[in-house]
Amino acid sequence: MTPASYIVLGLLERYGPGSTYDLKRRAAQALGNFWSTAHSQLYRTAETLAKDGLLDPTTESTPGGRERIVYRLTPMGRKRLAQWRAQEENELAELRDPGLLKLYFGADPAALAPAQAAAHRRQLQAYEQRKHEDDGAEPRGPWLTLEAGIAHERVWVRYWEGLAATTDP
Amino acid sequence: MTPASYIVLGLLERYGPGSTYDLKRRAAQALGNFWSTAHSQLYRTAETLAKDGLLDPTTESTPGGRERIVYRLTPMGRKRLAQWRAQEENELAELRDPGLLKLYFGADPAALAPAQAAAHRRQLQAYEQRKHEDDGAEPRGPWLTLEAGIAHERVWVRYWEGLAATTDP
DNA sequence: TGAAGCATGTAATTTGTTACATGATTGG
DNA sequence: CCAATCATGTAACAAATTACATGCTTCA
Incomplete structure (x- = not known):
C-alpha cells in the first residue's frame, strides 16, 4: 500500500465509483499540485487494488459504445482506508524542491x-x-x-x- | 540526469573526491531531511555517471585491506553541474506530505x-x-x-x- | 571473544514516468 | 467533414526502495 493506493481508495470513497479516467480527473482537480500522479500509475494501482479485493471492477459500456472499467470500493477497501486514516502518522514530508x-x-x-x-x-x-x-x-x-x-x-x-x-x- | 545525479556531482564538487559511502554520509548530513536518498541509489547513480564520463572512478584499498571505489569529478562532470546550476528552474515542488x-x-x-x-x-x-x-x-x-x-x-x-x-x- | 555497528556493496521488487495508440466527441 | 481534444488504455523504460549479504572495527 503506497500513497497512490490511498489516493485511489480515497477518491472512490469521496466521489463514488468511477473509471480510471475519472480517477485521473479527480486526482488532478482535487489533489492538484500538492500531490500529482501520472494517469498510467492510477491504472496500475487500481488493477492491483482490485486484485487484492479492495476494489470491485465492473465493465460498462459508454453511450458511445466503448467499454470501460468502473471501480467501486469493496467493504474491505473501505475498511483499509479507514484504518490508514486512523493510524497515527509519523513520517515527515521532505521539501524536495x-x-x-x-x-x-x-x-x-x-x-x-x-x-x-x-x-x-x-x-x-x-x-x-x-x-x-x-x-x-x-x-x-x-x-x-x-x-x-x-x-x-x-x-x-x-x-x-x-x-x-x-x-x- | 535526475536530481540524484546532481546531488552526487554537487557533493563531490563541494567536499572533494570520495567513495559511495562517503557520499551517503555527506548526503545524510548535508541534505538531511530536505532531500533524502537511499544509499543503494547513490551506488547506481555514481556508476552511471562514471559510465557517462562525468566521474572518474579509482579503486583504492582502505587500511583494513578492503577495496573501495573513490569517485572524482571529471572536467565534463564539473561542466555539467555548472550548466544545471545556471539553468533557470521552473519546476515547483509539491507538498507531498x-x-x-x-x-x-x-x-x-x-x-x-x-x-x-x-x-x-x-x-x-x-x-x-x-x-x-x-x-x-x-x-x-x-x-x-x-x-x-x-x-x-x-x-x-x-x-x-x-x-x-x-x-x- | 562476542556483539554491535560501521563500511561496502548487490539483487529483487515496486514505483513512477514517458511515450505510444486509438476510438469517440465536439466545435468550427 | 476535418481538426482538435477528450477518453481510454498499454508498453517500455527509468528510478527508488527494500531486503539481503558480509568483511572490518571497536568496545564491553
Missing part, C-alpha cells in the same frame, strides 16, 4: 529567485481563488489542505522575493 | 495534529541548532537552504498546532 537543490549547490540566487517567486505567486493565486470558490459544502479535509498549501506558498513567495531583493540591486 | 494526505481524505485532525506538531517542532529545533552552529565559513547555499527549511517548519508547526487547538477542547 528542485530550485532549492540548485541553490544549495551554489546556484546564483539572482538568476534563480525571480522566476521561482513568480511561479509561486501564480500558484498562490490559484489556491486563493480556489479557496474563494469554496462554498463550504465539501468535507473539511480539502479545505484544510488548501489552507496548508496557501500558507506554504506564502512562505515560498516571501523567501524567493527576499532573495531576489537582496541580490538584485 | 503523508499527514496532509490523510487529512485531505478525512482523517480526524484531533488525532493527527498533536503528533505532527511535535514532529515538526523537533525538526525545527534541529534546523535552528544547525543554523546556530554555522560559522559562516561554508558557502552560502546550505545556509540559504537552511533558512528555507526553518521557514517551512515554522509554518508547519503553526498549522498543526492551530489544528490541534481548534479541535481539542
Whole structure:
C-alpha cells in the first residue's frame, strides 16, 4: 500500500465509483499540485487494488459504445482506508524542491529567485481563488489542505522575493 | 540526469573526491531531511555517471585491506553541474506530505495534529541548532537552504498546532 | 571473544514516468 | 467533414526502495 493506493481508495470513497479516467480527473482537480500522479500509475494501482479485493471492477459500456472499467470500493477497501486514516502518522514530508537543490549547490540566487517567486505567486493565486470558490459544502479535509498549501506558498513567495531583493540591486 | 545525479556531482564538487559511502554520509548530513536518498541509489547513480564520463572512478584499498571505489569529478562532470546550476528552474515542488494526505481524505485532525506538531517542532529545533552552529565559513547555499527549511517548519508547526487547538477542547 | 555497528556493496521488487495508440466527441 | 481534444488504455523504460549479504572495527 503506497500513497497512490490511498489516493485511489480515497477518491472512490469521496466521489463514488468511477473509471480510471475519472480517477485521473479527480486526482488532478482535487489533489492538484500538492500531490500529482501520472494517469498510467492510477491504472496500475487500481488493477492491483482490485486484485487484492479492495476494489470491485465492473465493465460498462459508454453511450458511445466503448467499454470501460468502473471501480467501486469493496467493504474491505473501505475498511483499509479507514484504518490508514486512523493510524497515527509519523513520517515527515521532505521539501524536495528542485530550485532549492540548485541553490544549495551554489546556484546564483539572482538568476534563480525571480522566476521561482513568480511561479509561486501564480500558484498562490490559484489556491486563493480556489479557496474563494469554496462554498463550504465539501468535507473539511480539502479545505484544510488548501489552507496548508496557501500558507506554504506564502512562505515560498516571501523567501524567493527576499532573495531576489537582496541580490538584485 | 535526475536530481540524484546532481546531488552526487554537487557533493563531490563541494567536499572533494570520495567513495559511495562517503557520499551517503555527506548526503545524510548535508541534505538531511530536505532531500533524502537511499544509499543503494547513490551506488547506481555514481556508476552511471562514471559510465557517462562525468566521474572518474579509482579503486583504492582502505587500511583494513578492503577495496573501495573513490569517485572524482571529471572536467565534463564539473561542466555539467555548472550548466544545471545556471539553468533557470521552473519546476515547483509539491507538498507531498503523508499527514496532509490523510487529512485531505478525512482523517480526524484531533488525532493527527498533536503528533505532527511535535514532529515538526523537533525538526525545527534541529534546523535552528544547525543554523546556530554555522560559522559562516561554508558557502552560502546550505545556509540559504537552511533558512528555507526553518521557514517551512515554522509554518508547519503553526498549522498543526492551530489544528490541534481548534479541535481539542 | 562476542556483539554491535560501521563500511561496502548487490539483487529483487515496486514505483513512477514517458511515450505510444486509438476510438469517440465536439466545435468550427 | 476535418481538426482538435477528450477518453481510454498499454508498453517500455527509468528510478527508488527494500531486503539481503558480509568483511572490518571497536568496545564491553
